[in-house]
Amino acid sequence: MRFAVSPVGSAKDLLRLVCFSPGTLAPPWRARATDALTRHRLGLLAVVGGGGPLGCAPDFLRPEPAAFLTDIDTALHQIATTPQEQVRHELAGAVNGHSWDPASGHSAPRRLLQALDRGEEHFAHRLADEMGRFWQSALKPSWPAIRARLEADVTTRASEIAQYGLAEALNRLAPNLEWRDGELLVHPGPDSAHQLTLDAEGVILTPSVFVDCALFCAGEPSGTPEPRTPLIVYPAAQVDCLPPAQDHPLIGEMWRKLLAELSQPRSTTEIAQRLYLSPATVSYHLQILHRAGLVTRARRSRQVFYQRLGAAM
Structure with missing residues (x-):
């Protein structure tokens, strides 16, 4: 088990909120994120990266962090160079039952299908480009303060592991995260039908100021072209007190x-x-x-x- 601080992960979490739960964002954040999407015409990113009310976004938009802190350019390069078969595999899941479920009458958005017509490589590069512009406009001005808050949270978690043991520290991470009988359980919300069981050699824990419960990212357990280490996003301390974008939190x-x-x-x-x-x-x-x-x-x-x-x- 290891911790990581992810700038592109934070951008992904902000994107999800502004697309499908804008009322939970503080007004300065909502205005900044909405302005970034509209001014830079990031429609494809909003459609694919927001996740949709019926499922989750493709996992390659949150690449596995190789180190404790992966800089934004490295993360964007990971997105842009996602193997074509991985893009195809994850988007097939999104179109055929995750974000847009044919059984519910929600068809895949035309913008997504048009982008796919140019191939998976072009699709990945375009998403990386749009994510980079969203990051620059919406998140970069506040990243030093957010990064400091996330690093301070990891320091706190490390102290809890030393004081109370790993099991208790994991149980403190999020209200829907539980260590029980050798298993780490992420309890889905009441409206979620998505269940997944994985045997893994490790897990990456990454804090976020834009979530209030634990989120799970691991790809599909079978048939995945590029297996990855499971990643759990959990709420950083004092997430309900997220300051306005121009403020620096003191921890x-x-x-x-x-x-x-x-x-x-x-x-x-x-x-x-x-x-x-x-x-x-x-x-x-x-x-x-x-x-x-x-x-x-x-x-x-x-x-x-x-x-x-x-x-x-």
Whole structure:
């Protein structure tokens, strides 16, 4: 089991909400995501990536993260270069019974069928391009803060594993996620008829600020051209308090203490001494705060000094 932070996964979760549950989004997020889809004419992405009220979107739109943090360009390349047989396999499932169920009278949208006429390779490249534009417009401005929040969540989960054990930590991840008798169960919603059982050697856990329950991503268990490690998306801490797009979330007493110390420039060693912490711990959190745009840093001789954003170095 390992954790991962996924920028393209976060974009996928935001896309799903704005397409099929916009009322659950805070107004700034809803406006930004809707504007991105309409202004850049991302109709195919909305049709395929939103998932639909009757099923789930193709799994290749959420590629398996190869590392703890996969940058957006690498993830988009993974989408664009999805093997043609994998695209064909997953879209066949979507058209024939997942997102658009013939038995219900919901036919596959014409936009999807027209895009498929040009072949699976073109289809994957176009989806990657539209996902990239959606990311740039809707999510990139807030990604440093969101990334910091997700990384802080993973730190919290690692602490829970150390304190309470793996089983208890897994049971704390989401209300519909349960570890029972050696099995990890993702309970579907009351309206879902989709059930899947997998034997797997591992699982990837990735937090998201755009979900309120656990979601499962693994591809089909049989006949999948490119098997992948099962991935479970779970709600990051304080998902109900998602801030407006322009805000930076502050997480935990540790960050508050660090920011309080940074009203003037201080080195990692100095902060560690003042707060009775190890330099490694302070350095780790300062790097997250810096990536989130909450602190600045400047090198003086052989030392790096950090200061809270807004104060002159």
